[in-house]
Amino acid sequence: MMYADLIDQEDLLGQLKALGFQVPSGASAEQACEYAVRGLNNERAIVLRTMVKQMFTSSATILPAVRQAIDKQLLPALAEFQQNRSA
Secondary structure, three states, rough: OOOOOOHHHHHHHHHHHHOOOOOOOOOHHHHHHHHHHOOOOOHHHHHHHHHHHHHHOOOOOOOOOHHHHHHHHHHHHHHHHHHHHOO
């Protein structure tokens, strides 16, 4: 039997909590990402970018709900933060 590494909603919540983000237990992936980008600052942006990069470059499969939450919440917020910082 073959087992694949998966990144699911619980993994995302666990990673965010481990990085110091306050995310309520039981939050959906999208809600967790919304909480993570609240009050975004340089330090938080760097931590989130690093987390996303590690997730995307790992051999693990990111489940669709998690990928969608990252695509809809985290990546646009990080891009907007970077753009506003550069302006």
